[in-house]
Amino acid sequence: MADTVTSVPESFTFLDEVQARTPGESRLLMCIQCGTCGGSCPSGADMQHTPRHIFAMIRADMREEVLSSNTPWYCVSCYYCTVRCPQDVHITDIMYTLKRMAVESRLYDNPAAPDFSKVFINWVENYGRAFELGLMSQHMLRHNPLGVFKMADMGIGMVTKGRMAFTPKRIRGIAGLKQIIAKAKELEVVYE
Amino acid sequence: MNDKARVGVYVCHCGSNIAGTVDVADVAKWAGAHLPNVVVARDNKFMCSSLGQELIEKDIKELGLTRVVVAACSPHLHEATFRGACQRAGLNPYLFDMVSIREQVSWVTTDRAVANEKAKALISGGVHRVIHNEPLDPILVNINPNVMVVGGGIAGIQAALEIADSGSHVYLVEREPSLGGHMAQFDKTFPTLDCSACILTPKMFTAGNHKNITLLTYSEIEHVDGFIGNFTVKIRQRARKINTELCTGCGLCEEKCPKKVVDDVFEAGLGYRKAVYRPFPQAVPKYPVIDVENCTYFQRGTCKACQKFCPTGAIDFAQEDQFITVDVGNVILATGFDLFDCRRIPQYGYGRLANVFTSLEFERLSNAAGPTGGKVVLRDGVSVPQSVAIIHCAGSRDRNYNKYCSAICCMQSLKFAHLVKERTGARVYNFYIDIRTPAKAYDEFYQHIIEEGIVFVRGKVAEVTDATRLAGEDGKLIVQVEDTLVGKQRRIPVDMVVLSAGLEPRHDAKETAKKFGISCSMDGWFIERHPKLDPVATMTDGIFIAGACQGPKDIPASVAQGAAAAARVQGLISQRQITLEPVRARVDQDKCSGCRICNTMCPFNAISFLEDRQVTEINPALCQGCGTCVSACPAGAITGTHFSNEQIMAQIEGVLMLDLRQMEAVPA
């Protein structure tokens, strides 16, 4: 599952590493700790640390605290922080990097969110398309079994309205897709 | 080629700055042995020292040197120094050339071999070139003692008063109907909490009545011609539609005018004025103005109430704009700033949510002569807020709007906090990223505000919204922010929000700059000659800048710059005549074919076309010797004095050491 990643150069700080693993120029270095991101975040009130706080912790080399925080998993990718940041830090992209690093290092605290992504990806990698019923049932049974009962109404509603597919759809070129993905994972080399 | 030239070469160690990389003694020796016409070649620890200069002077006198080359730092720093040494020894200063082997050699490489070779090449270039130099005399220009000040705000008024007091005549041009600028709009000024109008209006009156000041209000600059000491400026005096000879300033016309419009300028859109109006009661001059676009008579042909009621018959609907032309020696631009448009930040709700105000709107609210008589109330004009949020840095320090810090907003926000507290007793929140209080008595002011119980939250506000979420939010404006010192997102309900909006250059600053032949920075502010050492001069001789038009600043700094610009101008006036560098372009009019290709290229507006003779002429006083026209001329009719083709080609050949290669194998 994990991508091939070469070891971190000795001179790299935690900050350097996060920046290097984010595509393009993340500008994380330029954060002035103004708090616009933390203030804008729709789920900010439920995060253990606001995005700004996470960046301060990254600069302080607090690797374990950062990668075990629920912050990246509560990011809803709304990009408010990114467009409002006065220093043009690509915050949402950095959150994705932190998710990947948390999974790779196995430091994440609550498995619910990473597992959700893993199940979703599993369907895509084998069929080329998402499969909601498969995703929901696998996820709920593992992480929210009572949810099956609580959401029964909605489930029934979806079925009666014809909005629920019962079987996954497979693309024709699934073999090609698998090769593409395998190759891409091989290439996940970050440092020269 | 002047075979009779006797060249002295001096290579400076500059301590270890040059000598640490270049083998200075060896280079000097090489120059003496290999370069043409070199009579003496020395090296010295510090050529710019008095000992170093005396060395040159002595050699000129004793060895009969006719040319001098110094290889040292940049001409920027010491060309004038060594020219001075030559002049003292009786040698024309333009028979000197400076070669930079510090900025161009020892500061750009650590490779000694490469450095030595480049140093030799550059010195060779200098020697070959200087042989072709001609003696030149500086250009003398008279200084007209009259001065123009553009902009009647505090910086312009200060400059005008100082020059007028010293005895010279000032034309003070102001676009609005009255002097005063933005300072006239403020309520109290920090850090003293002086009433703004109380300290400003005495200066306004003095300026308005000064025998040495010609006030040209409600006027615009149309066109500028000329050069330092000799500017000709055409001004459009807009028609007030009031005969100022007859007007007594009684104000009856304004009282009787039935047409009310929103006052977008002085009241910042928060109040009303009439179609015939004075911007504020203490306006200087006291004459009103008719706003033709909103006047019922001009739009529909009816009313004329002002004319009916005017006791002296001063209303003159037929009055036309007047054009006047004045000659001045120097100009000071003090055109001020515009406020950042807060409608550009939709998430702050300005324009959509009634009780979000800008800083200028708040000044008018708090001003006793403002639309609410100084009562701090909500937009309904009646309700007193019980909680107020003041947001720092609206539109500043932000790559999405303006990158720079607007310098005054922190102090202004603290001032607002004080005023709100004093007038309403409301709970006041200041939302900031940093508190910037650098100048005299500023941090003490901050302490004072803390003592008043203002609530400081460190966090740049993310949103101001009326979309309620939690209990207690209904009917309020919610300020959503991360309180970074606590590390939590907060939603703070308030009644009123004040945005400390940033400062921006005037929307037409670029056009103004172009008229006067100066430049604007990337952010749009007028560019000073040197940001640290020469903040009021520009790259155009005779044009000075003062106040916020040069960059965001507070009143003390604006006054200081106004005074500084005035002092510079007074210095020029007292000299009566100044010298200009003779490094200019010159048109050989016999060769000029009148193609006019060069006409539009001059960045300094120095080139004009003589219609009667169909040839181009260059004004040597405006010309800065940049060389653009010289290279553009297809007929080769333009030469650059002190940068002739022979001189440049000689320098190139010297650097390439073409003649020397034939003499011996010089490593490449």
Next chain:
Amino acid sequence: MNSLRYSYFPGCSLERNAEAYQKSALSIAAPLGLEFQEIDDWNCCGATEYISLHMTASYALIARNLAQAAKGNDTHDLVAPCSACYLNLSKCDKYLRTDADLAEKVNTALAAGGLHYKPGSIRVRHLLDVIMDDVGCPRLQTQVTRPLSGLRVAPYYGCLISRPGLRSEEHNPEYPTALDDLLMCLGAQVVDFPLKTHCCGGHMTQISEGTGFELIRRLVKGAADYQADVIVTVCPMCQLNLDAFQGAMNRYFKTAYHVPVLYFTQMMGLAFGQDAEMLGIGAELVDARPALAKIGVDLPPVAVEGVPKRKRDDKSLPMPKMPKHELGKETVVAREVKS
């Protein structure tokens, strides 16, 4: 009338759970002369899931679609109705254009599947932008036979069409007006919905119920507070969250909101006089029919544009002037770029 042709990327949601969006999109495309050619054998864009676990592979996954779209098609505009797909596709193209290293890796991966993508060769558009920019209000109005008067609509953009600013300088990321304009063109009464670009929460309902439902509650409450009859959306995830989860949200907070959520293409179809079933109306879990019955019913007159005459004792202070609104043209508030 010349037809406009586009490559079309429906996305996984439109296949089933958002079939109403698919049906209505194709239904309104025909009378407007829009031809949508589905990309051959497209794959899932990865939503926000794939990029959480893999970097290069997630861009390769998305790029396969761009490569498929680029080959053998004579059009180089690709339209995506789903905001998440739209964001992924356009962001992928942008990052491949600006990050040469990433582009090289992605193309090496694509080559393993016999594909190649030249960054910049496909221009990704959202369906809303195609309607507003390529068709435009005047042409839309010629198709309107049943104006949606009487209906108060809350335009809901959601986040991924609004940000992070890949649409162009002209679309305001905080306060876009393209959808507002569209609905006004159709004759509806558009509510000034302040939360129109706030996030619906994406998959948060599955990660943390409290957080997920709270994000949904804010939006539904916001629309209800502004007395909207319908929330109009441009994204199947938003529709799913606000509609399908509305009941569960109500139970969680013990509220009783009933605000139906429809796609903008469904609103267009209704205004064009098309058959409701053809537009997939009825597939929503929060029944839209009571709200839709209001179409054509007279509403109390709306305040007229312009400044009302001030009464003598009116002490209120004037509001700042806002830019004039031109129907069919997205107004951007004073975003002059200094030259």
